[in-house]
Amino acid sequence: MKLYPYNAPIILTDTIYSLYGGHVTLGTNLTRNAAYRIAEMTASEDVGTLLLPTIVTGTFYYNPLRFITLDYEYVHRVYSVDFVDTEGDIYYTATGTMNVYTSLRDETYGILDIHQLVGNCHCNHGHLGYPYQVRVAYQAGLPSGTSFQPDMLLALTTYADIIMNEIIGYGNEAPGDIGVQDYSNQQYSESRVGLLRTVFGSSARAQFAHRLISKLRKNNYVGL
Secondary structure, rough: OOOOOOOOOOOOOOHHHHHHHOOOOOOOOHHHHHHHHHHHHHHHOOOOHOOOOOOEEEEOOOOOOOOOOOOOOOEEEEEEEEEEEEOOOEEEEEEOOOOEEEEEEEEOOOEEEEOOOOOOOOOOOOOOOOOOEEEEEEOOOOOOOHHOHHHHHHHHHHHHHHHHHHHHOOOOHHHOOOOOEEEEEEEEEEEOHHHHHEOOOOHHHHHHHHHHHHHHHOOHHOOO
16 A cells, blocks of 8 residues: 655645636644645646655565556656565665666666565575565656646645645535536436546546646556
């Protein structure tokens, strides 16, 4: 499970929120910052990586016959790969990639290759045998400046506004911002096109935010 590493917003501010249509008079600084963080966390989940380059670590099962799919796409650099045994001891540490042990097959999709067995060697603790896990330290996130482009800022503002409407108790089309496909009121009724289920939700505005950043969305399995 990926844990979002930021406990405060890193992109949205009151100034940006206001410039892209948000109302800074609603709520408090605390509730707006909560909405900003939730919007950024959801956008990060949608595009498959963090919104700014960030150093992260991940632990994966060791299998020299199979690639590793890292937790985040848009990998800028791999710092180290530790080969770890069942007791948590490190057999060997490979620095960087493009060496005899590891290569970054595709930085956009976050795919790391393990080239050969790390076993029967005289490693850090004198172990013989094979590792159990691989621990990778790497930097991942959208390229610098991408998260400050108008489409991303509008998507973040749109979803932050949806969250703020839920906090203050009105403003969304339906409670919980549920997508409404059929509507009828007295003499008026309408049926809308089918609504997608996205990480932002299923409402028309949620799908609008989802579409704005579609070009940034990458799925690991596509790059295999």
